[in-house]
Amino acid sequence: MPNSELMAIGAFAQRSGLTSSALRFYADSGLLPPADVDPATGYRSYGVHQLERAVTLRRLREIAMPLAGVAAVLGAGAEEAARLLDEHVARIEGDAAVARQRAAAIKSALGGDAPGSLIAVLKGPVLAEAVEQVLTATATPTPTATATATATGPTHDPASAVLAGLHIEASDEAVALTATDRYRLSTRTLVPVRTGERTWAGTVDGADLRNAVADVRRSALVRVEAVPHGIWLRMSGREDRHCRVLPEEYPDHRSLLASLGEATTRATVAKGALLRALEEHPGDRPVLRLTDRGLRVQAPDDELSGILLPAAVTGEDLRIRFEMTTLYAAVSTAIGPDVMLDLRGPLQPVTIRSADRGDLTTLTMPVTFDH
16 A cells, blocks of 8 residues: 555544554454554554544444444444444443333332332232323433424424323322323323322333333232332232332323313214224324214315214214324223214314223324314
């Protein structure tokens, strides 16, 4: 290689962002050997063509990729390298989640060995089902934004992880579970086997609860205890599970529920038939048309086609549009074979619940026709 294409180790270090000592380490590791080594002095030089590899190596190490992983990425094609990167990030995220959960458990243990305050004793299978149903309304946690409801669809505003949590309110009569992304809201009320020692309210990390659901479902009874920074799910014959309590204030969902007006249109329809009609709908924003003839699932620009479902409809005729993802999730988690829809006009929240059981209720926002 012509000397004009070689750079001294100091110059190469400056251009690549790697220190000279790091370059020597990566040379000894075989990841980035120098292009030339002076036999008399042992002085190392690098070629211009090695800069891209050096920069990529530095970036991989900046995301804590081990040397074996770096070597695999550098030796792979673009598609395989992307897959390896995704696997590495997934491992980091998993490790971080485990570390957060264990740190929260340690913080609770620092308060001493005294048991927590009893929130309630619940049937494990019932609690697991309720958690899975209600958590469908949580926001997908992101570092900077969560969904906010408007009549035109979800927008984004800066918010905390609280919208990815499940809000628990325990009284001397019931335990209410609530989740919302401000575009949907689901709430379910459970009757405990045993009530707690006092009223309690807190927002529990949704990911921690999801991770505990399998053990909860296999436990006949679950004792839920409140401790500093979290709750414990105590289960006979299984390892107790700690779930973090999020410090942020939860949205005022009770005011929202209390402010809902009377339904102007009510429809009762078979859950399975409605889900199949939504699955067969070709678009991502189906329209529901409700008349005394039944409930029709149709496209927004086609008044005549669509799937007409038998439904008991009372009140005003209505044409209303939804995002498929929000409507389908709300209907699919409803309890029982029939669902009841209480509608308050084309731009107001719609209440979706079982036609014969009221312990699970979901609110879903429609979208405007020009959305």
